Amino acid sequence: MPFSLIDLTTQWFREPGVVKSYLLFLSGQKTASKPSEYCGKLLGYKPHGFSASVITKGLLGLLVFGVVWAVTGPACLPGQNLFGLVILFLSAVCGGKLISVFRLPRTPPVPALLGMLLAGVVLRNVPYVTDAVYIDQNWSAALRNVSLAVILTRAGLGLNAAALRRLKAVCVRVAVGPCLTEACTVAVVAHFLLELPWIWSFMLGFVLAAVSPAVVVPSMLLLQSEGFGVQKGVPTLLMAAGSFDDILAITGFTTCLGIAFGTGSTWMNVGKGVLEVLAGVLAGGVMGLLLHFLPSEDQSDVVLRRCCLLLGLSVFSVFGSLAAGLGGAGGLCTLVLAFIAGLSWAEQKAPVAAVVGRFWDIFQPLLFGLIGAEINISSLSAYTVGLGVSTLCVGLLVRVLVTFCMVLFAGFNVKEKIFISLAWMPKATVQAAIGSTALDMSRSAGDEQLQIYGLDVLTVAVLAILITAPIGALAIGLSGPKLLQQDTHTLAGHTHTHTHTHTHISYEHTPHVCCFMIRV
Structure with a gap:
């Protein structure tokens, strides 16, 4: 489309080179392009948005991978341990991103x-890839224990003493009742279906009895932001009770873990399990009080030093308890340590x-x-998987x-219930945090039968x-707007009235989870 005289005059003051090229084109002459002009245009282009994000992450x-290879050399080649860890980490990150992209419209994102x-x-289960991606079991166990220390530290910091004091009877009932009944139900079913010993059955029961804050908390915050169930306090109830549900499950698991790997009489093993719980609480309290005094607030980089001490003591607690033969104490010690430190x-x-x-x-x-890499599908029988799913369904x-x-x-009301x-x-x-702990301890003990039990628990x-x-x-995201009442509240300057309307929630932007719950 030809330019008008006014357009050409205006454009001349902005980009005279472009206007000159245009006039030369109209006169039939070839434009004399310079390499510097192309370089300038190339340097002037900056990727942004989604393309820039993909390029940056890639x-x-x-x-x-390049840094690890440059430092370690042959140890980072295919078939070596470091190569496997790097590829696993990058694959897990990509898998997490991809699973979050593919979801149904108007539904919450898949975790x-x-x-x-x-x-x-x-x-672990693709031919040829499995041979190239080798991960040493000792490295795998150590990294999972470090991850356990980090997640429990985060859990302890997320607890709020004021929320603990404000808990009502219904919150205690929701936290304790379902956890204990599911643990006992799974224990009985697993003992007869999976033929696990009683102590291992209860260990599996407490592993399955914990609810997941990683799924519940973000979904509750989304419903709460739209006013669903706020008047009755449904989101608050579930977020508060979830913390104590998890603590109870972890406590029961660590107790059973101490009994399962103890030697001597049954009563001695029970006493050892109780001792591990008490030792974990006591040691965590002492180290938490230590962090109340150190580092002092007048020191430089006090936040960085607190983080180093907190995470260092947490990792030391997990590995130290294993070295001391009190494997069940490490998790509780870390949880109490972080809670006391955060309280101070x-x-x-x-x-x-x-x-x-x-x-x-x-x-x-x-x-x-690493948890997924422990599952070898070829070694699993359909019979075992079927019994495991049956056990899970009965417990649920x-x-x-x-x-x-x-x-x-x-x-x-009935819908809210x-x-x-x-x-x-x-x-x-x-x-994921505690499911592989029993298997790791079984491998350390060198008992093949215990390793079979541990693999069943992990599976x-x-x-x-x-x-x-x-x-x-999906159940929370789809049923929430239909079963909960939308209460009067102000959101982004708009007032929503108390209604039973089935309103759709936007899940495009998940709010940052900042509450007194365990954020994991």
């Missing part, structure tokens, strides 16, 4: 941890929690990727029914994540 991935888990399973720091714990959250962003792909059914009973006299029961199903992070835990995490997220 470059970072290549840089991670990224599911993609990380599947990435590990794929790397009060408002100043937020920067520390943010740094610990960044560490979790690094260790989360490692944890779930009992959990849903008991949860409904626990809120019968709490002032909720159904929603609370459905929202109390998802399992993910705690199962059922992985099945629980694969089945309940996506189903739970």
Whole structure:
């Protein structure tokens, strides 16, 4: 389209070179392009948005591999341990991103941890890839223990003493009742179906009894931001009760773990399990008080020093308890340590929690990727998987029914009771954190029979994540607007009236989770 005289005059003052080329083109002459002009245009182009994000992340991935290869040399070649760890980490990160992209419209995003888990399973079970991606079992166990220390540190910092004091009876019932009943139900079913010893059956029961804050908390915050269930306090109830549900499950698991790997009489093993719980609480309290005094607030980089001491003591607690023969004490010690430290720091714990959250962003792909890499599909029989799924389903059914009973006299209507029961199903992070602990200790003990039991526990835990995490997220997102009342509140300058309308929630932007719950 030809330019007018006014357009050419205006453009001349802005880009005289372009106008000159245009006039030469009209006169039939060839434009004399200079290489410098093309270089200038090339340098002037800067990628942005999605393309820039993809290029940056791809470059970072290549840089991670390149740095490790430059430092270690042949140890980072295919078939070596470091190569396997780097590829697993990058694959888990990509898997988490991909699983979050593919979702149904108007539904909550599928937890990224599911993609990380599947990435590990794929790397372990694809021919030729499995041979190239080798991971030493000692390295795998050590990295999972470090991840456990980080996640429990984050959990302890997320607890709020004021919320503990404000807990009502219904919150205690929702936290304790379903957890204990599901643990006992799974223990009985697993003993007869999977033929596990009683102590291992209860260990599996407590592994499966924990609800997943990684699924529940973001979904509750989304519903709460739209006003669903706010008047009755449904989101607050579930977020508060989830913390104590997880603590109870972890405590029960560590007790059973101490009994299972103890020597001597049954009563001696029971006493050892109780001793591990007491030792973990006592040691965590002492180290937490230590962090109340050190480092002092007048020191430079106090946040960095607090983070180093907190994470260092947490990792030391987990590995130190294993070295001392009190493997069940490490997890509780870390949890109590972080809680006491955060309590003493009060408002100043937020920067520390943010740094610990960044560490979790690094260790989360490692944890779930390594958990998935432990599952060898060729060694699993359909019979074992079927029994594991049956055990899981029976436990979930009992959990849903008991949860409904626990809120019968709490002032909720029938729809709200159904929603609370459905929202109390998802399992993910705690199962990944503690599901492999028994297998690692069995390998350290060198007992092949115990390794079989440990692999059964891990297999059922992985099945629980694969089945309940996506189903739970979808159940919360789809049933919330239909079963909960939308209350009067102000959101972005607009007032929403109390209504029963089935409003769709936008899940495009998940809010940052900042609450007193366990953020994992």
